[in-house]
Amino acid sequence: EKAGFDHFMMKEIYDQPKAYRDTIGSRISEAGDSVILDEISMTADQIRNIRNIQIVACGTAYHAGLVGKSVIEKLARIPVETDVASEYRYRSPIITPETLVIVVSQSGETADTLAALREAKRNGARVLAITNVVGSSVSREADDVIVTWAGPEIAVASTKAYTTQLMAFYLLGLFLAQTLETVEPAEIRHTLAAMQSLPEQVESILARGEEIQAYAEQIAPKEHLFFIGRGIDYAVALEGSLKLKEISYIHSEAYPAGELKHGTLALIEDDVPVIALGLQSDLQEKTVSNVKEVTARGGKVLGIAYEGDAEFAKSVDQTFSIPRTLDVLSPALTVIPLQLLSYYASLARGNDVDKPRNLAKSVTVE
Numbered sequence: 420e421k422a423g424f425d426h427f428m429m430k431e432i433y434d435q436p437k438a439y440r441d442t443i444g445s446r447i448s449e450a451g452d453s454v455i456l457d458e459i460s461m462t463a464d465q466i467r468n469i470r471n472i473q474i475v476a477c478g479t480a481y482h483a484g485l486v487g488k489s490v491i492e493k494l495a496r497i498p499v500e501t502d503v504a505s506e507y508r509y510r511s512p513i514i515t516p517e518t519l520v521i522v523v524s525q526s527g528e529t530a531d532t533l534a535a536l537r538e539a540k541r542n543g544a545r546v547l548a549i550t551n552v553v554g555s556s557v558s559r560e561a562d563d564v565i566v567t568w569a570g571p572e573i574a575v576a577s578t579k580a581y582t583t584q585l586m587a588f589y590l591l592g593l594f595l596a597q598t599l600e601t602v603e604p605a606e607i608r609h610t611l612a613a614m615q616s617l618p619e620q621v622e623s624i625l626a627r628g629e630e631i632q633a634y635a636e637q638i639a640p641k642e643h644l645f646f647i648g649r650g651i652d653y654a655v656a657l658e659g660s661l662k663l664k665e666i667s668y669i670h671s672e673a674y675p676a677g678e679l680k681h682g683t684l685a686l687i688e689d690d691v692p693v694i695a696l697g698l699q700s701d702l703q704e705k706t707v708s709n710v711k712e713v714t715a716r717g718g719k720v721l722g723i724a725y726e727g728d729a730e731f732a733k734s735v736d737q738t739f740s741i742p743r744t745l746d747v748l749s750p751a752l753t754v755i756p757l758q759l760l761s762y763y764a765s766l767a768r769g770n771d772v773d774k775p776r777n778l779a780k781s782v783t784v785e
């Protein structure tokens with residue numbers, strides 16, 4: 420059932436083009452000009468009454484929620500907070516009937532996420548679930564459900580569940596935007612078209628897996644690594660770092676690029692590997708300055724940037740390029756090399772890729 424791959428994780432990484440297609444497929448109108456989310460029973464009036472959104476999840480799903488926050492705020496102009504589920508309940512969150520709570524869970528059974536959902540409902544909020552398991556506890560208890568059609572995810576390290584959660588957030592953000600008329604119809608059409616190109620673009624990245632394998636073998640003996648980025652690149656950096664820790668056991672940290680010099684730069688010395696994400700065009704110049712702070716101290720930077728981006732490539736030691744897309748959609752592409760990196764680093768270190776030590780696929784204790 421690994422379909423010829425050595426590990427479930429690799430199979431699931433390769434499942435992604437299809438998973439993207441399955442998740443967005445029927446939810447884009449034939450004319451390509453609007454999002455259809457028939458599964459959502461919220462009326463237009465109810466949508467107009469949403470005052471704030473709280474996204475609650477754990478681990479990788481939380482990282483998808485961080486991208487979701489940027490996407491919804493940018494497209495629908497509704498204020499969004501994203502919380503780790505095990506923290507959410509204990510901070511007395513301000514939940515009102517005008518609050519939409521979005522819980523994100525691959526399994527739909529994560530104890531803390533489920534408890535957060537119940538807390539939100541007790542306080543009168545409407546709950547929307549993004550989950551990969553039809554019939555899961557989360558899907559049964561939420562008011563509305565957007566199913567991610569990733570198919571079963573077996574490897575402990577989440578890959579296709581994360582990227583299809585991103586697809587769900589893009590669809591939801593555009594759906595809210597078309598209802599609230601916060602985005603011009605032409606931009607909606609343009610964004611949907613760019614989304615439909617993502618599966619092919621993922622395929623083209625997967626075809627260059629060897630470049631990442633070579634880099635993974637280079638960093639496999641290291642004990643520490645940093646990921647830096649700004650805006651949603653930082654959200655992807657967090658996910659790349661979690662994935663690497665989880666299966667390769669290499670310690671890594673993700674930092675907002677501008678924050679390094681407030682302490683962490685002290686850890687950068689000769690040959691410390693740093694992965695810099697530079698996909699947000701409005702922030703790239705600033706990220707380049709942060710890359711220079713690293714290289715000036717001997718850090719070795721792998722830059723992830725759009726193909727043909729000579730400016731960024733010049734500032735780093737080596738580059739992995741990804742095909743051009745809209746900046747807001749870039750997480751759906753940049754995370755792919757980071758998934759491959761953690762896979763190959765884990766492999767190079769002789770770890771059990773699919774079953775990392777100390778971890779369970781579904782966490783049903785709080």
Ligand code: F6R
Binds near residue numbers: 477481526577662780
């Ligand atoms: C990391 C990973 C975990 C899960 C987290 C939430 O690769 O898989 O961080 O994302 O345990 O699980 P779900 O999404 O099932 O609620």
